Amino acid sequence: MSIGHTLLGLLESGPRHGYDLKRAFDEKFGHDRPLHYGQVYSTMSRLLRNGLVEVDGIESGGGPERKRYAITDAGVTDVERWLASPEKPAEYLQSTLYTKVVLALLTHRDAADILDTQRAEHLRSMRILTDRKRRGDLADQLICDHALFHLEADLRWLELTAARLDRLRAEVAR
Amino acid sequence: MTPPPGSLLAAEDLRKAYGPTLALDGAAFSIHPGEIVAVMGPSGSGKSTLLHCLAGIVPPDSGSITYAGRELATMSDVERSALRRGDFGFVFQFGQLVPELTCVENVALPLRLNGTSRKEAERAALGWLERLEVDDLGGKRPGEVSGGQGQRVAVARALVTGPRVLFADEPTGALDSLNGERVMELLTEAARSTDAAVVLVTHEARVAAYSDREIVVRDGRSRDMERAV
Ligand SMILES: Nc1ncnc2c1ncn2[C@@H]1O[C@H](COP(=O)(O)OP(=O)(O)O)[C@@H](O)[C@H]1O
Ligand SMILES: [Mg+2]
Numbered sequence: 001m002s003i004g005h006t007l008l009g010l011l012e013s014g015p016r017h018g019y020d021l022k023r024a025f026d027e028k029f030g031h032d033r034p035l036h037y038g039q040v041y042s043t044m045s046r047l048l049r050n051g052l053v054e055v056d057g058i059e060s061g062g063g064p065e066r067k068r069y070a071i072t073d074a075g076v077t078d079v080e081r082w083l084a085s086p087e088k089p090a091e092y093l094q095s096t097l098y099t100k101v102v103l104a105l106l107t108h109r110d111a112a113d114i115l116d117t118q119r120a121e122h123l124r125s126m127r128i129l130t131d132r133k134r135r136g137d138l139a140d141q142l143i144c145d146h147a148l149f150h151l152e153a154d155l156r157w158l159e160l161t162a163a164r165l166d167r168l169r170a171e172v173a174r
Numbered sequence: 175m176t177p178p179p180g181s182l183l184a185a186e187d188l189r190k191a192y193g194p195t196l197a198l199d200g201a202a203f204s205i206h207p208g209e210i211v212a213v214m215g216p217s218g219s220g221k222s223t224l225l226h227c228l229a230g231i232v233p234p235d236s237g238s239i240t241y242a243g244r245e246l247a248t249m250s251d252v253e254r255s256a257l258r259r260g261d262f263g264f265v266f267q268f269g270q271l272v273p274e275l276t277c278v279e280n281v282a283l284p285l286r287l288n289g290t291s292r293k294e295a296e297r298a299a300l301g302w303l304e305r306l307e308v309d310d311l312g313g314k315r316p317g318e319v320s321g322g323q324g325q326r327v328a329v330a331r332a333l334v335t336g337p338r339v340l341f342a343d344e345p346t347g348a349l350d351s352l353n354g355e356r357v358m359e360l361l362t363e364a365a366r367s368t369d370a371a372v373v374l375v376t377h378e379a380r381v382a383a384y385s386d387r388e389i390v391v392r393d394g395r396s397r398d399m400e401r402a403v
Contacts (some may be wrong), residue, residue: 096295116397119390119399122379123379123382123383123388126379126382127385129383130383133242146385148380156379163216
């Protein structure tokens with residue numbers, strides 16, 4: 001995720017201090033991984049350098065967290081461009097699991113076992129996410145669903161591969 | 175055989191053939207009181223057959239099934255059907271509600287069959303419809319409610335007798351993902367609150383994720399993932 005664009009987007013509704021930006025980010029997007037203050041300041045100084053934000057005021061007491069930032073017109077344009085450009089789908093073609101399955105077949109190990117063990121591990125994650133979703137608010141539900149659908153896709157691949165192991169074994173042996 | 179200690183329902187080495195088809199080929203299963211166990215596996219692997227055997231609906235060709243310490247095979251037909259009416263509850267994919275009866279009457283039906291008065295049965299039924307958030311549909315007939323609503327009524331009907339084991343075979347199989355999810359949430363919440371064990375047959379991982387653990391069935395053979403790792 002682009003932290004710069006996200007912080008910039010948070011500034012669109014009005015100027016904020018560094019600590020306030022961090023809080024807003026953590027609350028909305030930082031469920032698992034809250035930002036470090038250091039990340040906020042290095043990001044803000046980069047945005048400042050690039051003219052995407054400007055300093056709108058400094059509270060007495062000093063320290064970088066006392067700066068109040070405001071988004072510039074160039075900043076708004078930048079957020080707009082980021083939102084409008086689609087994300088590249090993740091690269092799935094270098095699957096570790098596929099490699100493990102083929103290696104197992106090549107070395108006459110139990111490939112079905114690998115698939116079963118992986119399925120159990122995936123389901124464990126899915127249980128945790130399902131539980132979190134059940135207790136959570138709408139934001140939690142959407143975040144967990146995103147992860148759940150990806151894990152589900154993996155599981156469907158595991159299932160399909162398990163059903164094709166005999167064919168794959170024959171091909172690998174050639 | 176000796177069932178795993180503390181288990182409520184357990185099966186060992188089940189075999190069941192339909193003509194030349196070996197639907198179960200040495201499957202095993204066990205569940206503790208209040209536990210939710212998913213039975214996963216591809217279509218045709220023997221999941222439903224396993225459920226039917228465990229519930230005493232279909233007798234296996236060989237192998238043993240114990241419920242609360244008793245072999246199902248040694249029970250009389252009368253005893254087994256009493257078990258299915260009292261200790262067990264059932265939710266299937268569809269087609270389980272009586273179309274001529276209202277939703278309240280459908281949910282009250284198992285209690286009526288057990289001899290409960292109409293008034294009392296319908297009061298209990300309404301309570302269960304409320305827990306599944308469909309009490310407003312009480313007066314409607316199954317044909318007048320949506321698939322998701324119908325499944326919630328079916329869950330209410332399965333739980334109204336306070337079963338110790340709820341058998342659910344693809345309970346969300348005919349629903350879209352949002353409705354399926356809600357049914358699973360309500361089903362598992364209701365089961366947990368009454369301490370009913372759930373045998374949850376599903377080929378969907380998202381549904382299985384509501385369970386405490388899973389067993390995987392493939393070609394009639396089962397694999398208990400917890401004991402395997
Ligand atoms: N009543 C039946 N008569 C004949 N074959 C059956 C019957 N029930 C199940 N089978 C066969 O047994 C196998 C397992 O079926 P089933 O238990 O329904 O699998 P699943 O529920 O996993 O899809 C399949 O090959 C199916 O065609
Ligand atoms: Mg089935």
